[in-house]
Amino acid sequence: KLFTDTRDFVARNARTILPADLVGGGVQQPLYLEGETITRTGQVTVAENGRLTSCDFPLPHYRFQFARAQVIPRDAVILRNTSFFRYNARQFTVKYLRVPLIEDLRSSYTPQVGRTEEEGYFVKSAVGYALSQFFPTLGSPDYPGLLRVDLMERKGIGLGFDQGYRFADIAAGTLVLYGLRDSGRGVLNTNGRLAHLQRAGEVDVTVSSDFQNNSYNAAFQNSQTQNSTISATRIIGGSNTNITYNLSQSGLQSGKSTNSQYTLTQEQRFGQSLRVRARFNGSDQNSVFGESVTGRTEQNGELTATGRVGIFDLDLRANRSFAARLRGASSDNFFSGTERLPEFTLRTTGQRLGGAFTNLPVNVSLGFGRFVESTGAGTATAGRTTTGRALFDIDGSQSYPLAPRGATVLSVNGGLRQYLYESGDAAQYVLESSPQLTQQIGRDTTFNLNYSYLRPYGGAPIGFRLDSVGSNNNLGTSLNVQSYRTRLSLLTGFDIQRSQADLGAGQRRLPWQNLSAQLALRPSPVLQTRFTSTYDLNSAVLVDLNNRVRVRAPGGFAFDSGVRYDPRTKKFPQITGSLETPLFGDKANFTAFAGYNGVTKQFDYRSFALTRILHDYEITLRYINQPFGFRTESGFSFTIRLKALPGASFSNTGQFGTPLDTGTGEVF
Template identity: 25%
Template sequence: MEWYFLKSFTRILCFLILVLLFAIPARASSTEETAVEKVSTAEVSTEKAHLVAEYLSYNYDRRIVTATGTVILKYKEIDLQADYMEIDLNNNSLVARGNVKLHDKDRDAEGDELVYDLDTRTGVINGMTGSFTDPGIVGSVFMTGTSVSIAEGEYIMDDASLTSCDREEPHFKIEADEIDIYLKDKIVMRRVRYYEGRFHLFSLPYLVISLTEEEKGLQVPEFGFSASEGFFVKAAYGYVINKDHSGIVRIDMMNRLGMATGIDHKMRIGENFTGTIGVYQLLNQQNTHVDWRFSLGAEQKIGKAKVNVSGTLNHLATATREDYNTYQLRASLSGQGTAGTLSLSSDYRFNERSEETYFNASGNTNLKWSSGYSLSLLGSFRLLESPNFSTGNTTTSRLADYSIRAAKAWDFGTLTLLFEEKANLDAVQGATTWKALVRQPEITLQFPKVPIPLLGDFNVGLGFSRYIEQPSEIVSTRTHGEIEKRALNLTKGGFNLALSGKVRGNYYGTEEYLFTETVALTWNQRYLPWLRTSAAVSWTSAQGETPFTFDKPTIGASVTGGIYVEHKVIQVSLTSGYDFQYERYRDISGRIRVNFGGKDYLQFVGSYNPTMERFSLFTLEGNLDNDLLALKAKVIFDPNEKQFRQADVNAALKVFKNWTLQGDINYNIQMETLRQASVGIVYDWHCREIKLSYDFTGQAFRFDFVFKAFPDKKIGFGSQR
């Protein structure tokens, strides 16, 4: 009886804690602490939280829950484990100590002590080790810190380290007195020390790793050679003043052009405004002129809309030191809401030297309502003015177009109203290049499922429009009606027969008419799981005439067919056909592919034109992929001339455990010219990669050192034509 009473009392007490945890507004009058001791598993769960511990106690006066002995707390997307946990229900905060493990969305952290706010997901963890992921990083980055402030999307760490190597003793690591991580933005490190294994190689006062799509990865020096710049060294040094102000300082040294310096600064004002300013200056050795570029940009978020404005001014000089400027202005507006989307953009450019002007503006919006109404607006305008200094004339080109589409959808059909016009405003009248179609308007009514007994559902359409077609200067109305059967299927075993057809009638304001009929019959027969044949017959006829070009039908009939072998080891296909309109056979095409398991295969593709009595180019392609060798080769052969045309080879041979020899060749056999050829050796250093390559066609060496977490940024030296 006593055991039953104690067991019931324990359940009642756990239930009371369940009700109180994160939810009780009432205050108990007692100031004493009630405890449950030596309970093997005590669960406290509500819609908000789930708590498991070996020992639970609750202070009614202070509204504090204390849990010890393998404590597990699950709250929303937070999973927390510790040896000891104290939860303050007054402000939904907690203190956890001993073997602390925190998982929150895309981040994991372990430490000795955690002070955490469950609502804001902010806190401080001491003695932390953890990892995080980001779209700007391949894989995970592992981190440690003596004291780490964590918040939504950021870490502020003291005496910290970072590495993308997942080994217990990482190949490399970066230590810093302070590391600030802003997910989807950047990593800022102060008083940085770089280690290879246990060896300290160098130190930096400051280092920034960008995680944004505009400039992903490390800011590392770039070495190389180009025909216009000569040998160059381009260095970019990132800086961060505070969370809202950061930028990049650039120093470029080019032995043919000279030395250039620049700065790109980015600032945030509040949560919705971002501004950029950039200056770049080049002491141009080729004309002893100071070239410079000045740019401004701004982005403002207004609800779900975003406005972007940017401008660039380039001050340059000709070889004879004649100064001139180029200008570019851009603006855009984009937004998305529950009803639809909106996008507007413009681009203006002017070159003082050539006196060329370019302007382009476009916009579109798509709106939908739950009542079935929809509206789509599209438009664009483009202007190009280019003077001819020899004649003194200016060539002007103006292109404009717009379309307005409104629709109403019901269960039984859709009504669409379309206004559209496309025109070249400066074309010579009657020129064949001036081709525009104007719909004023086009009204269509579609009934997608009209049941007809024994035949199934048909698609029925009605329409009326007024068209203007250029350059023929034809203006006319068109009334049309159509009925279409998408597919009438007959299937039995491996046999399938599908019949579809369409009949359409057009009547024009010019008192002309046009009727078109289209029928398609498709037959498929599968004899074995790996063997089938197919055939298709299509026929289109027309009676009458149309005054327009855009709706002239293509009449005639054709038949096509093929036999297919679809085995997992071998695939074979042979297809051909006959065109009754032109009274000629279609190409006889064949394909044979043999699979040897995995990614290994050998494939042949070729065709024969019966009318021309000529073969097409034959292609033989093979792929071999195993632990030692990855090889893909393709040879193109001309059976008419009986000679090889081209050979392509891509190979990667593993010569040692972590060393791979790579090679690429594209050779034109007929012209005896090497289009492209390169060879390289790659060392896979677990979390890093080292590659030395030589391009035979460009006669260029390249050395790259790559951190796999940032594959788009390479520390290396190379040259190019």
């Protein structure tokens, strides 16, 4: 029976194929589902008294035979009273089996076997369950969870669970708890996490909290951390209200720190053009390390309004610091920011102004405001600077072709900002410009000459930081060649301002920027390489040389390498490489990563993974050796997974390492 309006159906003695993109999550292959009855309601498919497999052979290599199966896209496959068969041989039978369809290490259902430097030999497993099995009064849903059991040679036995829950349509969440009596360090390792969502009338409430004590995965093993956040949001029409509170704590043997933050935000839209936003936030930070006790308290309010008034965009900003205090040995240089009491800005364009300005590519701004800046707040050296300021700002840009077909183009842009202060004893204006001349040479070559100028004249009131402006006066040039097989770039620059600076005895002006050169070659679609170098024009010294090689051959062979040479020390600080290649046709795959330090003459990391590829399974042996970092890592792991279903991803640099990258750069 097919419902054409919803595409739901009910079928008897049926067989259906669930495509991977329909099931979603991390499913890689279609699922083949048979049953005495198959029902699809919405996105959920339910089968009674049937079998499930991802093997497309007439006699599958494996199958799950079940009394009831439920396929929930992008969530899980839930099987009840199910038996696992290899060919026609029954391997095991369980009353309940939940197979996650998401790519998440914490949701991995396949056992992990291996050895690491920290844990020794280990076996880590997870078993799915449903609370409704043990507490039938809970009813629907099943309240699925994962029970975790970790056996580690050097740590002991770790136990934990991941428990999901849902209460009708108003609340849902996940609770995770894990504990380990670490026999290697003689401490109790505990961690947990709560993620809760709830609807209360028109308000959405989210609660998240996590903690860990004495985790050997942390940089400091005997540490305690806790972080909790509660947030409430109400969105009705053009009104958006949010309240958030966060509390975090961290501690070591030598001390403890506690931080709390709260925020209240109200946004309101009026029509299509006017939006008003009010925000109040505060924070309190306290640290105790040994005999040192420090703290910092802040409370700030902010009001912004944006809209359109005639030809102008209106921007109103007001903010005030209600409290800014330091406690203990904190620095007296604490800057609490700039208060706007308030600041109005009107913006428009030449096209909006019309008349003689219609065709001028300019932007114009007018601003008026009163400002307060405080330094050393809450200390004996506290100071305040108060001023009123008017602002006029005009800027624009335009490109002018100087030769036919755009072979030569001059791009001009610049601006003027004028500041006037109410005290009458300070004023400044700022000029800036950055024109660029671009010359096309032939089909593949481009030459650029650019100039950058920024300079303030006059000055802001003493102690007023908001309008502080630096200065530069630079000339830069670049040559770029881009063809199908070759890419070349040369870049350098000259600092005119530094070349004219007055320096003390023994100081050098060093006005030239380093000459950077890059040459990329692609002799064939399979091979490309990139050479880069840096040359110090001021000292006439070659700074470094780099080479990257990338190979992608038909059949899945891939190789990347990176080499860095330091001409000054005549050593190779870094040599990296990665290799991936199929073996024995498509029956196996081998990957390897390595990094060598020519200064220490040691490998920073080495790893490889050998995967045997079967029709429905992958069997992988991984080895990792990473002797450096905040914790060394050396060991192996062994995993088996169904190819159709998502599995945990493992880094080839080890559990405590960082992702590898040979730095091949842009691929062309």
